[in-house]
Amino acid sequence: xxxxxxxxxxLAMLTTGLKVSAQTSAGKKTTVQAITFKKDNxxxxxxxxxxAGFDKNKKYPAIVxxxxxxxxxxxxxxxxxxxLAKNGFVTLAFDASHQGASEGLPRFLDNPIxxxxxIYSAVDYLVTLPYVDANSIGGLGICAGSGATVKAAxxxxxxxxxxxxxxxxxxxAGRRGWDGKGSGxxxxxxLEAVAKQRTSEANGAAPLxxxxxxEVGDKTAPRDLQEAAEYYRTPRGQYPTSTNxxxxxxxxxxxxxxxxxxxxxxxxxxLLLVAGSEAGSLWHSQELIxxxxxxxxxxxxxxxxxxxxxxxxxxxxxxxTKKLTEFFGKNL
Numbered sequence: 001x002x003x004x005x006x007x008x009x010x011l012a013m014l015t016t017g018l019k020v021s022a023q024t025s026a027g028k029k030t031t032v033q034a035i036t037f038k039k040d041n042x043x044x045x046x047x048x049x050x051x052a053g054f055d056k057n058k059k060y061p062a063i064v065x066x067x068x069x070x071x072x073x074x075x076x077x078x079x080x081x082x083x084l085a086k087n088g089f090v091t092l093a094f095d096a097s098h099q100g101a102s103e104g105l106p107r108f109l110d111n112p113i114x115x116x117x118x119i120y121s122a123v124d125y126l127v128t129l130p131y132v133d134a135n136s137i138g139g140l141g142i143c144a145g146s147g148a149t150v151k152a153a154x155x156x157x158x159x160x161x162x163x164x165x166x167x168x169x170x171x172x173a174g175r176r177g178w179d180g181k182g183s184g185x186x187x188x189x190x191l192e193a194v195a196k197q198r199t200s201e202a203n204g205a206a207p208l209x210x211x212x213x214x215e216v217g218d219k220t221a222p223r224d225l226q227e228a229a230e231y232y233r234t235p236r237g238q239y240p241t242s243t244n245x246x247x248x249x250x251x252x253x254x255x256x257x258x259x260x261x262x263x264x265x266x267x268x269x270x271l272l273l274v275a276g277s278e279a280g281s282l283w284h285s286q287e288l289i290x291x292x293x294x295x296x297x298x299x300x301x302x303x304x305x306x307x308x309x310x311x312x313x314x315x316x317x318x319x320x321t322k323k324l325t326e327f328f329g330k331n332l
Contacts, residue, residue, distance in 0.1 A: 030049055030050060030051060030052050030082060030085045030086050031050045031054065032047050032048065032049050032050075032082070033047065033048045033050070034046075034047055035047070035048050035125075037094075037121060037122065037124070037125035038121065038124075038125075039097055039118055039121035040117075040121075042097050042102065042103040042104050043102070043103045044094050044095060044096075044097060044103070044118060044121065044122075045073070045095045045101035045102045046073060046095070046122070046125075047073050047074075047078060047081065047092070047093050048090065048091070048092050048129075049081050049082055049084075049085035049090070049092075050085060050090060051086070051087075051090065052085075052088075054131075055131075056130070056131050057131075058131060059131060059133040059136075060088070060089065060090045060131055060132060060133060060136075061088075061089055061090070061132075061133055061136035061137070061138065061328065061332035062089060062090040062091065062092065062126045062129075062132045062136065062137050062138070063081070063084055063089050063090075063091045063092070063137070063138040063139065063140055063332075064091075064092050064094075064119060064122045064123060064137070064138070064140070064149075064159075065077045065080055065084075065092065065093040065140045066096075066115070066119060066139070066140065066141040066142065066148060066149045067093065067095070067142060067145050068142050068143035068144045068145050068168075069110050069143065069144035069145070069170060069212065070099075070110070070144075070212040070213075070232070070242060070244060070245075070246065071142075071143075071145075072095050072099065072239055072241045072242045073094055073095050073100065073101075074242075075239055075242060075311075076311040076312060077142055077145065078093045079311075079312055079317065080093075080140060080142065080165070080317075080320075080321065080324070081093040083317065084140075084325065084328070087321070087325040088325075088329075089138075089328060089332075090126075090129070090131065092125070092126060094118070094122055095241070096110070096115050097114055097117075098110070098114065099241075100241045101241055106207060106247055106250075107245075107247070108209060108243070108245045108247045109247045109250045109253075110144075110246055110247070110253075111250055111253040111254070112144075112147060112148050112151070112170055112171065112253065112254055112257040112259065113253065113257065114253075115145070116148050116151050116152045118148075119139065119148060119152035119156065120152060123137060123158050123159065127158065133332075134158070135160070136160060136332040137159055137160060137332070138160060138162065138163070138328050138331070139153050139159045139162045139163070140164070140165070141162075141163075141164045142164070142165045142166060143165075143166050143167070143168050143281075143307070144168050146164035146165070146166075146167035146168055146169070146259070146284075147167070147168060147169040147170050147171070147172075147257065147259025147260070148259065149162065149164065150162065150164065150169075150259050150260060150267065150288065151257075151259050151260075153267065153269055154262060154263065154266035154267050155266065159269060160269060160270075160331065160332060161269055161270045161271075161272075161327065161328060161331035161332055162269050162270070162271050162272070163272040163273070163274065163327055163328070164272075164273050164274065164275075164285065164288075165274045165275075165310050165320060166274070166275055166276065166279060166281060166307045166308075166311070167273055167275060167281070167284050167285045167288065168281050169258070169259035169260050169284055169288075170254045170257055170259065171254060171255060171256060171257035171258050171259060172258075172259070172260070172284065172287075173281075174187065174190075174254050174255040174257075175187055175255060178222045178224060178225070178280050179222070179283070180284075187255060190251065191251075191252055191255065193248075194249060194251050194252050197248055197249050198249045201249055207247060207249065208247075208249065209245040209246060209247060209248065210245075210246050210248050211244045211245070211246070212232070212245075213225055213228045213229040213232055213233065215229065215233075216229045216230055216233050216234065217229075222280055223306065224279065224280045224308060227307070227308040227309075228308055231311060231312070232244060236312075237311075237312075260284075260287065260288050260291060263288060263291045263292045263293065264291050264292070264293055267291075267292045267293055267294055268293050268295075269331075270294060270296040270297070270327070270331040271288075271289075271292050271294040271296070271297040271298070272297075272298050272300060272323070272324070272327040273285040273288060273289055273297075273298070273299045273300065274300045274302065274310065274320055274323060274324070275299070275300075275301055275305075275310075276301070276302050276304070276305030276306050276307060276309055276316075277301050277302065277305060278304060278305060278309075279305065279306050279307035280307060281307045282301075286299065296331070300323055302316060302319060
């Protein structure tokens with residue numbers, strides 16, 4: 001069962017979890033506003049970050065920041081949203097439906113197609129804000145949030161520029177393994193287990209939840225997952241609404257998902273992919289940069305960094321933020 005749990009964990013890498021707060025830039029404060037917006041009949045919870053020196057009479061470029069699987073808006077998505085706001089952007093980090101403080105039943109369902117719809121609705125919300133330039137909206141996806149953001153951007157043409165950090169297509173990871181070299185044999189075993197569990201739940205059994213990441217110190221897990229556990233399951237990254245729970249009966253949605261499919265035809269916006277040279281997930285970004293139809297595209301590799309190194313900390317986040325600011329500044 002341990003191997004199956006690890007496969008589940010590969011489907012959606014989580015986030016670390018730095019709590020966000022107002023920050024000072026050049027003597028002025030960015031501010032954060034807790035908001036909700038509609039996605040069909042659900043209320044999704046978000047945080048809007050306003051730039052230092054915010055003027056409600058001006059129009060600002062805006063960026064939707066999409067958290068990793070299992071994460072919430074207060075973690076790495078909020079960290080990057082905050083940093084980009086310090087550099088002049090209005091940013092929105094929100095909890096995916098069925099997760100965090102957002103509504104949606106069953107709880108802890110991580111369906112990437114649902115998350116694509118969440119992003120559509122986040123853009124809907126941004127274009128209603130009088131201080132947002134509706135023609136200058138970008139998307140930033142982190143880890144599993146990247147696959148959903150890439151997929152959304154292909155058909156959500158209001159997203160004018162797209163960036164990813166430690167990008168992952170959860171469907172590809174589920175089918176091919178974290179390193180992209182899997183045979184696929186465990187995928188069938190996992191789907192058989194999901195089918196059995198769905199039958200049990202249809203007959204009244206309690207839902208089964210599995211963890212996104214293993215126990216801290218479990219050396220049998222891939223390196224990236226070991227580092228994820230060190231972030232997510234220790235005070236450095238813990239957040240009350242990020243519970244390390246995944247609804248097992250929903251795993252088939254993730255395995256089916258093809259986040260980068262049709263990118264050779266539909267992904268035409270300016271594209272920036274940021275990844276660590278030592279990340280086991282690097283192959284996702286390498287494949288997407290080759291596939292994307294974008295004429296303006298770049299794979300920016302940070303030497304020596306792992307997947308989780310780009311989630312927080314002073315060593316790499318300033319470097320990533322600088323690159324993101326330059327990219328969105330030129331393309332929004």
